[in-house]
Amino acid sequence: MEPYVLILSYPGDSSARRVQHALQRCGCATLVLDTAAFPQAVTLTALLRDASWSGSFCYQGKRYDLEAIRSIYVRRPHHYQVREDFPELIQLFLENEAYRGFGGVLRSLDCLWVNSLDAQRRASFKPLQLKLAQEVGLRVPATLITNDPDAVRSFFFEVCQEQMIYKTLHGNFLPGGGDRYHLIFTSRVGRERLAELEQVRLTAHLFQPLIEKAYEVRATIIGQAVLAVRIDSQELEAARLDWRAACYQVRYRPYSLPEAVARRCVALVQRLGLVFGALDLIVTPEGDYIFLECNPGGQWEWLEVETGLPFAATIAQVLSSGKEGLALPCEGPLMQLQ
The missing domain is CATH 3.30.1490.20 (ATP-grasp fold, A domain)
Known part of the structure; x- marks a missing residue:
């Protein structure tokens, strides 16, 4: 079977579909699969030999080889679903076994994850983010x-x-x-x-x-690419403290970060063990960049619509390249995409 990218998300996820279509445009085979389909609609057979898992899973009448998975893109998969006619205790046992079994086999594959589930969970701790941000040279409140x-x-x-x-x-x-x-x-x-x-x-x-703001920046790191968006949060009273409170009213524009700041943002995402990370920064009236937080699973679709920046295409490029195409930490030129 030809290599393919596995996208873990629910069926109605428009962001996942954007990435799928971008992958298809560059000739890469894909499958969008919700983990909620296992075990009722997915049959798994995995065998461990010579320190690697081989086998396949069947879904919607088609067989997918585990060894052919080039990359796995984690969007928003739902929890494993088992039959509901069992007692609650039995359902819980079956769900945990499904998670440890199917999820464990996927975690054991030698492929690129965007992002690794374990790294994403670790990276979600804000105290860790703030410490590492300081270590890579970002200013932190x-x-x-x-x-x-x-x-x-x-x-x-x-x-x-x-x-x-x-x-x-x-x-x-x-x-x-x-x-x-x-x-x-x-x-x-x-x-x-x-x-x-x-x-x-x-x-x-x-x-x-409380830090005075001139405006804010959402810097999305995808591999070595930086897609930065200026957020004019201070133009609206409702958005001044937290632009998310008026995210559909504020103005968004493509933005170029200073090279040194961009490199530190990429370094932070790599230190967190991530391939993808959405960083929020304050830009002060004096022009200083202040790091606030990193969202390992940050949303980006509305920013692509608002700015025209190629989020889906950039994610697809990284996924189609697989592990061998991903630059090592702090190596290779940065791409600030406009």
Whole structure:
């Protein structure tokens, strides 16, 4: 069987389809597969010999060789689905076995992952991101992570000079049950909120000084390519603290990062063990670039629509090249795509 790219995502994912179409345009075979299809709609046979897995899986009447997978692109696959007529305890056991079996075999293949599931999970820890960002030379805000109200009070007055923000550590999306969900955006902490500091004891909190912005930049790193977008967040009141609160109203434009900043962004993504990473940066009125965070699975489709930047084509190029086509850390020329 000819080499192919496996795209793990749900059937209605338009971003996955964009990448699939870009791969097909350059002559690369593809398969979009949701892990929720295993085990009910996918049959796996994998055999370990000579320190490698061989075999295949069957899906929709076609057989796909495991050894022919050139790259795996992880978008948004759903959880493994088993029969629902079993007791809940048995369902949980079957789901875990499916995850460890099918997921374990895929993880064992010698192919390119964008991104490795284990690296993506590790890279999602913001304290690690901030530390590594400093190590590669990016400027990072003073940051306090604590559940101690006294530490917050001292940070508020002594470091932040009463100009402080709070942001979540695990993303801003909270399931609300069923089709409901809640969003928690970056918020300003004023002196009036200090009376509520005892609530800080409930869990870990992240605080930083409020940084004045001229505008913001979303720098998406794909292999050695940098696709940067200027976000004019300060033009709208609702977007000034957190542009995600008005993401469909703010203005987006292609942007060129200074070479030194671009290289540090690529170095951070590589230090995190990623091939793909979406970095958020503040640009101050003085022209300084301040790193905020890296989203290992950041969305990009709306930015491609808004700016015309070739996100899908760039991802497809990396996937079609496979492991042998990926430059080693800090090697090769950067591409700032416009």
